[in-house]
Amino acid sequence: MSRPALPIRIGVLGAAAIARDFIKGSAPSKLLRVTAVASRTADKAAAFARDTGIERTFASYAAMLADPDIDAVYNPLPNGLHAEWSIRALDARKHVLCEKPLAASEAEAKAMFAAAQRNGVHLVEAYPYLAQSMTLEVRKLVNTGVIGKPQLIRASFGIPFSDPNNIRLIADLAGGAVMDVGSYATSFIRVMANERPRRVHAVAQWGATGVDRTVAGTFEFPSGLLAQVGASFATGYHRHGQVAGDAGCIDTMFLNHPPIGGPAAFQLRRGTMGVTPIETIPVAVGNGFLAEAESFANLVSSGDLAAWTGATAQESIDIAAMLEALIKSARQGTAVDI
Ligand SMILES: NC(=O)c1ccc[n+]([C@@H]2O[C@H](COP(=O)([O-])OP(=O)(O)OC[C@H]3O[C@@H](n4cnc5c(N)ncnc54)[C@H](OP(=O)(O)O)[C@@H]3O)[C@@H](O)[C@H]2O)c1
Known part of the structure; x- marks a missing residue:
């Protein structure tokens, strides 16, 4: 199981509206740092990085997933793309915090957790509440x-x-x-x-x-x-x-x-x-x-499933x-x- 050191380095997939709130909310944490954003267009990534104070940008999702200095990925893509891009991130051995709903079907959710398991990384669904x-x-x-x-x-x-x-x-x-x-x-x-x-x-x-x-x-x-x-x-x-x-x-x-x-x-x-x-x-x-991101950072750095307060894999599949x-x-x- 990959266990990155704290603070974990998170890359964001897509310049989503909710990612701005996630970055602002989690900014006070000492357990993680959002270090990169990937967008389908370089200009959009640059504007997003400028607005949010992120250091690094990528002009494609695949390029960010190939970067060794990213420990984990926050996936706020449209619901129908959660499975595809979470699985690609997991196969690149990145831990994944995926926005809700985790998947559009039970089959997708099962395939996502299978990808996490075969790569020795964690996948969890983001519900701040x-x-x-x-x-x-x-x-x-x-x-x-x-x-x-x-x-x-x-x-x-x-x-x-x-x-x-x-x-x-x-x-x-x-x-x-x-x-x-x-x-x-x-x-x-x-x-x-x-x-x-x-x-x-x-x-x-x-x-x-x-x-x-x-x-x-x-x-x-x-x-x-x-x-x-x-x-x-x-x-x-x-x-x-x-x-x-x-x-x-x-x-x-x-x-x-x-x-x-x-x-x-x-x-x-x-x-x-x-x-x-x-x-x-x-x-x-x-x-x-902030609470959700710190729970995720504790999970991936310690490997202790009890550190994650959100839905378990079985709950997310259900x-x-x-x-x-x-x-x-x-x-x-x-x-x-x-
Ligand atoms: N937990 C919460 O409180 C909360 C709140 C709101 C939303 N969410 C979830 O977060 C996700 C994103 O919501 P949002 O309102 O932030 O969405 P959004 O602003 O529309 O952002 C989605 C991003 O996905 C990328 N994208 C890739 N393919 C796309 C396509 N075909 N059409 C549109 N965008 C595409 C775009 O980034 P690039 O163009 O940069 O590649 C876009 O900025 C959803 O799953 C939603 O359920 C969670």
């Missing part, structure tokens, strides 16, 4: 049984989106509400459930570019747990997750970053009756890119399977086995 103390605390409460056995999980994420030229609305690049905001809600369901669902039934409204615009789906789990997911490009901003157990209930916004205009907190009801008081649990929420099945079920109009 999974590195936040808010989510870590909620997971701990669920896993220690504070709300009893989860019976119903609900998670929904919506934002308004209508620019037909944005990668999120382009079908060939694996756009759509499910793959974008829905990957958050679906990942929340998977990590809180601690099991892979066996079936889903989904309904969608479709947009003019052929991608799903609003989707509602119901997952069935082997334990009897049920979960409802919502994803939309047609609503005002909302982001909610609820885990309801047979002894209590938790509500959270599973935030990526500190909330605008208020302290970060989630709600906990320890008990089964409406009269049971709801506790507001305050948590410290920092920049999610999330990809769930996203694929949601879209398939909505298209077919029938339940789909996962």
Whole structure:
């Protein structure tokens, strides 16, 4: 297993909008340095490097992957290119932090982890909220049984989106509400459930570019747990997750970053009756890119899987399977086995 020394040197694949936020957010870290950016065009790479203070630029993704002074790659390419370029990076023996959703299908996700394994490097999926103390605390409460056995999980994420030229609305690049905001809600369901669902039934409204615009789906789990997911490009901003157990209930916004205009907190009801008081649990929420990037740097430098707070390989494979099945079920109009 390749174990680069700290600070690890990260190269960015593509001058993506989100990469600017990732670079800014992770900049205070002593555990990593974003040292390079690769773009399909030299001018774009140069402008991006100038704006973000990055030292090195490459005029092709392949050239950056061939560079021995890059330890790891951050992949914020359009969803439909995550598998191809993550596998190329892994085959170049770079560790990979790949933007969500990791893949457009379960088969892609499996091929990506197979590439990581054969090259002795790490691959992980970037969900900033999974590195936040808010989510870590909620997971701990669920896993220690504070709300009893989860019976119903609900998670929904919506934002308004209508620019037909944005990668999120382009079908060939694996756009759509499910793959974008829905990957958050679906990942929340998977990590809180601690099991892979066996079936889903989904309904969608479709947009003019052929991608799903609003989707509602119901997952069935082997334990009897049920979960409802919502994803939309047609609503005002909302982001909610609820885990309801047979002894209590938790509500959270599973935030990526500190909330605008208020302290970060989630709600906990320890008990089964409406009269049971709801506790507001305050948590410290920092920049999610910083927390996520440091967790990744610790993972690749130590090789200790416990250093990574995000989705495990199996969870990421299951999330990809769930996203694929949601879209398939909505298209077919029938339940789909996962
Ligand atoms: N974790 C989060 O909070 C978060 C937030 C937003 C987005 N994301 C994820 O990050 C990824 C990128 O999102 P974004 O909004 O930053 O995208 P974006 O600004 O459109 O950037 C995508 C980049 O991919 C490259 N690219 C390569 N082939 C392309 C093609 N055929 N069409 C368009 N671009 C192409 C381009 O870089 P060059 O031209 O320089 O090669 C482009 O700048 C998505 O997977 C998204 O789900 C995550």
